[in-house]
Amino acid sequence: MSYLLDIFTIAAVSVGAFFFLAGTVGLLRFPDTLTRLHALTKADNLGLGLVVLGLLPRAQGPLEALKLVTVWLLVLLASGTVSQLIGRAARRGSLLE
Amino acid sequence: MTLASALEIFLAMLVLASAIWTITARGTFAAVVGFVTYGLLLTLVWMSLSSVDIALTEAAIGSGVTGILLLGATARLEVTEKCTAARSDTPLHVVAAIVCALVTIGLAAVVLALPVPAPTLAAAAVANMPAVGLGNPVAAVLLAYRALDTLLESAVLPLALIGVWSLASDQVWGGRPGFQQQLDREGLLVFLARLLTPFGLLTGIYIVWVGADAPGGKFQGGTILAAMWILTMMAGITDCPPIGRLWLRIVLITGPIVFLAIGLAGFVVPGTFLAYPAGLAKPLILIIEAALTPSIAASLGLLLAGPPERMPEG
Numbered sequence A: 001m002s003y004l005l006d007i008f009t010i011a012a013v014s015v016g017a018f019f020f021l022a023g024t025v026g027l028l029r030f031p032d033t034l035t036r037l038h039a040l041t042k043a044d045n046l047g048l049g050l051v052v053l054g055l056l057p058r059a060q061g062p063l064e065a066l067k068l069v070t071v072w073l074l075v076l077l078a079s080g081t082v083s084q085l086i087g088r089a090a091r092r093g094s095l096l097e
Numbered sequence B: 001m002t003l004a005s006a007l008e009i010f011l012a013m014l015v016l017a018s019a020i021w022t023i024t025a026r027g028t029f030a031a032v033v034g035f036v037t038y039g040l041l042l043t044l045v046w047m048s049l050s051s052v053d054i055a056l057t058e059a060a061i062g063s064g065v066t067g068i069l070l071l072g073a074t075a076r077l078e079v080t081e082k083c084t085a086a087r088s089d090t091p092l093h094v095v096a097a098i099v100c101a102l103v104t105i106g107l108a109a110v111v112l113a114l115p116v117p118a119p120t121l122a123a124a125a126v127a128n129m130p131a132v133g134l135g136n137p138v139a140a141v142l143l144a145y146r147a148l149d150t151l152l153e154s155a156v157l158p159l160a161l162i163g164v165w166s167l168a169s170d171q172v173w174g175g176r177p178g179f180q181q182q183l184d185r186e187g188l189l190v191f192l193a194r195l196l197t198p199f200g201l202l203t204g205i206y207i208v209w210v211g212a213d214a215p216g217g218k219f220q221g222g223t224i225l226a227a228m229w230i231l232t233m234m235a236g237i238t239d240c241p242p243i244g245r246l247w248l249r250i251v252l253i254t255g256p257i258v259f260l261a262i263g264l265a266g267f268v269v270p271g272t273f274l275a276y277p278a279g280l281a282k283p284l285i286l287i288i289e290a291a292l293t294p295s296i297a298a299s300l301g302l303l304l305a306g307p308p309e310r311m312p313e314g
Helices: A002-029 A033-058 A060-093 B004-024 B028-048 B052-082 B092-114 B122-127 B137-145 B145-166 B188-210 B218-234 B246-267 B281-305
Strands: B309-311
Touching: A002 A033, A033 A060, A060 B188, B004 B028, B028 B052, B028 B092, B052 B218, B052 B281, B122 B137, B137 B145, B137 B281, B145 B246, B145 B281, B188 B281, B218 B281, B246 B281
Parallel strands: none
Antiparallel strands: none
């Protein structure tokens, strides 16, 4: 059982790390602000979500698991809002390049 | 080489790279972004050294508050920077580089000259913790063994605020610091402020409270409280109070004054400045922390809000 959980953790964290890598490559390579934001959200939402999912079996009790999920939800809230704000500023022209 | 030490070396290289990037960045804005990144990487370094207290402080104050202060300064400098950009400061840069290099070499020499194992007071700090009644050795150092340092730190914040306020012009003295007033029309920031602030307040108070027995404390928690206050001000839900208000001044200085009063009372009972009477250490420390937290949060929030820019009304 613990062996299966180990495999699950390694797989989920690795896939999460891959999304971070893909998001970073997108951030560096995509041509304009809106597509770069699109790349970033992949790292924040999917990448961190998968890392948290992979770490859940490691949590020492339900409270710690709840804290991990809360961290992910708070990051989702913050990154979603910030993306909207940057996108809005970009549409108004101050950040488009 | 183990995987852990390989990771640490990689982290150290990243810190160095971001430091160099910050120094060589062309624009002020880019340099500030580099500085914030540098602070977050340092946070990871402190975590890998198991110094969670310092990691929290670095993330909250070193990277967060300082980063936002520098961003504010960048915005204000935008106008004047274009005028000075043409001037060449090469000799000044060379002197600065030499002095920095000398400091770095000196620090490296000191670190390398330390005997192995390095001299430490950690054992003594932990041995005396029952007398202080705290479970977190870092809190015991900050509020009992080296309380004088913490007292001075808490007194520095109001002084820094006076420095910021002294930039105000006479007409607006006593007025409100200059944040945008109108409620965010598309409601994004309002949404974030309404949803995040309760979580932030809870987390901030929790971090202050848990600081006695686990990593945390008034500076880290106070920073989170200040961040929530700034967020509600930026969203336009609350307005920054005029700096002339008496209640605001009282909130700002209550913490340092309570700390100083308890320190002076130490002359009477145990006989020394900042010494706590036996058995009363824990409650007195809790009183100091409780009094300092609102002062720190208000000071940091007002530091970020900047000097007053709008006329005091009435």
